[in-house]
Amino acid sequence: ILNVEQSPQSLHVQEGDSTNFTCSFPSSNFYALHWYRWETAKSPEALFVMTLNGDEKKKGRISATLNTKEGYSYLYIKGSQPEDSATYLCAFWVGNYQLIWGAGTKLIIKP
């Protein structure tokens, strides 16, 4: 059974601090790893799709790295702002148009 795990489950961060969290996925038969941001009462929004070992992608203050050999990806947020409060989901592409989703890391930014 393919499993995608995210840690921590939730995170409280002071505004202005930087933070990071982890997504672990199967290291064999890797196709792609997706990161999504999901704010309450909204639909998930794509952040990154990572495909190559060693990939590092950046969007504003958010960046992500990928290690396919050991099966993990880190998401970093620099200088957290209240608008960063959301659940961050990673999803592992298993081919045949299916993503296996992690349970998410709920990030709460304290002003």
Place this chain on the structure above:
Amino acid sequence: AAGVIQSPRHLIKEKRETATLKCYPIPRHDTVYWYQQGPGQDPQFLISFYEKMQSDKGSIPDRFSAQQFSDYHSELNMSSLELGDSALYFCASSSGLAGGRNEQYFGPGTRLTVT
């Protein structure tokens, strides 16, 4: 920019009734995915379509069926509704050419309540 459209946004049905959820993907997107999110749960993949053909199937009950039409919109048909079917149903679309390398764009969801 055009986004994924889902209708209706809210639906209330009684047990054993039938419901139809519709999804209109972003123009030129040929792949549609359906997800179910129960209260306090992560999204569960139900089914996906690429170029009007079913491409993969997840944890979709036999009581549910779906199809993608010639204009690429998709419908999720749910019969003999049960209380446990109450959930938020998301549709997402992507361009299927690059497989998992293209991000999915999600619609606003349809909240189904079964009473």
